[in-house]
Amino acid sequence: MSDKPEKFIDENGLRLDGRRVDEIRPMKMEIGVLSRADGSCYLEWGKNKVLAAVYGPRELHPRRMQKADSVLIRYRYNMAAFSVEDRIRPGPSRRSTEISKVSREAFEPVVLTHLYPGAVIDVFAEVLQADAGTRTAAINAASVALADAGIPMKGLVSACAVGKVDGQLVLDLNKPEDNYGDADIPMAMTSDGEITLVQMDGDVTQEEFKQAIEMCKEGCRQIMEIQKETLRNKFTKLDDVEVPDE
Ligand code: UDP
Numbered sequence: 001m002s003d004k005p006e007k008f009i010d011e012n013g014l015r016l017d018g019r020r021v022d023e024i025r026p027m028k029m030e031i032g033v034l035s036r037a038d039g040s041c042y043l044e045w046g047k048n049k050v051l052a053a054v055y056g057p058r059e060l061h062p063r064r065m066q067k068a069d070s071v072l073i074r075y076r077y078n079m080a081a082f083s084v085e086d087r088i089r090p091g092p093s094r095r096s097t098e099i100s101k102v103s104r105e106a107f108e109p110v111v112l113t114h115l116y117p118g119a120v121i122d123v124f125a126e127v128l129q130a131d132a133g134t135r136t137a138a139i140n141a142a143s144v145a146l147a148d149a150g151i152p153m154k155g156l157v158s159a160c161a162v163g164k165v166d167g168q169l170v171l172d173l174n175k176p177e178d179n180y181g182d183a184d185i186p187m188a189m190t191s192d193g194e195i196t197l198v199q200m201d202g203d204v205t206q207e208e209f210k211q212a213i214e215m216c217k218e219g220c221r222q223i224m225e226i227q228k229e230t231l232r233n234k235f236t237k238l239d240d241v242e243v244p245d246e
Contacts, residue, residue, distance in 0.1 A: 004180040008165035015165075017046075017174050024160060024172040024219050029141065029230040031148050039149025041230070043141040046174065047131035052141035053124045054149040060120035071116035075104035077138050079127040099135045106139055106159070106188040106197035112152040121151060132178035136160050136186050139197070144227050148234070156227050157196055158220035159188035162212040164204055169212055171219045185209075187216045191224055 025046030183202030
């Protein structure tokens with residue numbers, strides 16, 4: 001028997017988790033949580049829990065994999081075996097390989113890759129608890145971890161999804177909306193609104209697609225504020241540290 005809810009949006013315009021159609025789930029982030037990584041970020045977004053770690057830039061071995069004129073970015077999205085209801089088989093899958101590829105590409109336009117020829121930057125995004133929107137959650141955490149590692153970037157990347165349920169567009173899908181909705185469109189963008197990732201599952205009209213981009217822009221703008229605040233909190237605290245006189 002399907003667990004599909006009869007209605008996703010009630011007569012007051014509220015969703016199953018009480019959110020309005022244009023509201024994102026509560027998000028909090030912590031930076032610098034891993035002492036061995038150059039940069040790291042732990043993110044909770046609704047019931048999603050994701051840890052991102054960045055290593056590098058460091059010299060790439062084997063040398064034949066080096067790029068002469070730019071740094072190589074590697075991105076690994078991984079779901080922990082215990083992150084979902086049914087255990088996930090450890091190791092790469094078609095899904096995780098695809099998500100890793102598109103997520104890496106979401107960062108390529110912002111990282112100043114030409115500064116580190118021959119080097120590699122490794123980004124690991126580990127999903128500890130999954131509840132829809134994990135690829136976007138991982139990108140949000142990875143973006144802050146890259147900044148925490150001091151990787152020169154044109155700006156942060158923020159991501160969230162827009163979907164369609166009960167014939168209406170909704171921002172930041174929860175699990176039932178993701179499972180049983182009519183569309184799922186995850187996007188990532190820069191602070192200038194340049195889209196660096198867009199995927200689509202399901203059907204929307206051209207007009208709805210344009211609206212979805214606008215909704216996503218607003219969601220990403222709010223997420224970017226949280227990302228910046230997380231970074232500000234760490235780096236202003238560092239500014240406050242008194243440097244002893246020589
Ligand atoms: N999911 C799952 N098992 C899987 C893959 C996904 O239970 O093997 C769940 C998980 O909660 C995930 C959601 O389904 O967040 C939606 O998955 P999707 O592939 O749409 O990616 P996401 O929305 O997480 O980026």
